Amino acid sequence: MGQDEQADAMSDADQKNVKRRLAGEGRPPPEIGRMTPELALKLALARACETSVALEVFAQSVEMRRLVLSTLVEELPENALVTLLQGPKNQMGLVLLDAQALAGVIEKQTTGRVVPNPAAERAPTRTDAVMCADLIDDILRAFHAEGEDAGLPGAANWHGFKYVMPLEDARAIQMTMEDIPYRLFDVHLDMEKGAKQGRIWLMFPFEPPQSAPAPSAGDAEEDGALAEVVQGAETRLEAVLHRLEMPLSQVTALEVGSLLPIPSKMIMQIQLEDILGEKVCHGALGGKAGHRALRINLSASEPDVPDPVNALSDGNLSSDPGLFPQKSEQPALGGLPVAPGLAGAGDGDMAALPDLPDLPPLDPAEAGAGIGDLPALEAVGDLPDLSDLASLGGHD
Known part of the structure; x- marks a missing residue:
């Protein structure tokens, strides 16, 4: 092979190597981002807001942390919409929207757009809660679906929660929620490409109760050995x-001496x-x-x-x-005398009683028969004439 042919062959090989390097041949595949609860919530918020109210939302940041109820009450933002959630086994959770996030949702549903200015601070109303109820349920469903599709082990912690009702203030939260550890998701939102900036919080029990797994066949001997110990355990x-549902206004008005109706x-x-x-x-x-x-x-x-x-x-x-004891012993009543002609009537057989005879027709002429003549009245004599009535003040 001549020098020119060798140079051409090397040139072709170099070109192929350059193309391979540009195409990334030999490099490790790019690492795909691992799904986390924070990322699942980002995706769920974007999808639920778009499908539910056609609202474009981007979660700028999501922070997940553990806290107790008293800490949440201290950090509760002013004029936030607080909504109560109910999950499996009567567990309780919360979804909160600050004033700006709430205003963006309401504006989108009422005017079709989000006003690109901060909303004036105001106390949320029950109408606000009703308008956000479906969106909250859609967010909860999408959040669980994203976590379940990605196989997140903690996705069951927020499964089955639904919107129940709004809560008025921090006192209502403390009266309704159990003081246990909770898992809080704090999300900063961008709405409609910067038209508004808001925050939303989702809170669920940190460790929801889990049902005990069914024992396998291989554990039968061990279960038998522990049976005696378990039977002695305290439960x-x-x-x-009675369980009573009543408006929150009545619950917050309860005091010592209040009466609750119980059937x-x-x-x-x-x-x-x-x-x-x-x-x-x-x-x-x-x-x-x-x-x-x-x-x-x-x-x-x-x-x-x-x-x-x-x-x-x-x-x-x-x-x-021994159950419902009587206050005192009452003496037994003696037997009542049997009415003449009704012997055996107390046996309960009413059909055995004899028929009564028909009454004879009543004759007015004979109605007084047997009564006898009445005695004659004594002679009273002639009554004196009445005196002149002129003295009574009469007129002619």
Whole structure:
């Protein structure tokens, strides 16, 4: 091969190597960003706001942290819309929108655009909460879907939560929410390409209660060895007399001495629940040896609820002499005399009684028969004439 041919071959090889290097051949594949709860919430907010209210939202930053209820109350922004969430096993959560985020959502739904100016501070109303309810539910569903699709292990922590109602202030939060650790997502939002800047908070229980896994067949021997110890462990049941729903305004107005209406039939259908709120059995409220007591019904079916006024005569509670004890012993009443001609009438066979004879027709002429003549009236004599009436002041 001549020198010219060698030079041409080297030139072709160099060109191929350059093309390979430009194409990235030999380099490791670019690293794909790992899905996190913060990223899942960013995607969920953008998707839910677009599909629900056609609002363009970009989450500039998302911070996830653990906090207790008292810390949230201290950091609660003024004029924020606070909404209550309810999840599985009666868990509670919150979604909060500050004044600017709330204004952007309301403006988009009412005018079709977000006014590119900061909104005036005002207290949120119930109408604001109603207009945000569907959007909040869409955000919660999208957040769980993003986490579940990415296989996030904590996605179950915010699964099944839904909007319930607005809360008026920090006091209502403390009265409604349980003081346990919570997981808070603090999001800074850009709305409609900088028209407004706002914040939204999502809060869920940090460690929601988990159901115990079913034991496998291989654990049978170990379970048998621990059975005696477990049976001696202390457990806690709560007797629930009645659950009452009432407006938040009435709840915040409660004070010592306030009366709550409870149906009388509830004393016959007390519910016993475990620490997770699961119904275990039913019971009837009564007394035993001078103390309050519950008569347990282990049947899984709903109890038949008798009339509480007649409960003692139904045989439901009177079979236990210690339950609802009588104040004093009453002497037995003696037997009543039997009316003539009605012997055996108390046996309950009404058909065996004889028929009464027909009454004879009533004759007015004979109506007084048998009464006898009345005695004659004594002679009174002639009455004197009346005196002249002129003295009474009469006129001619």
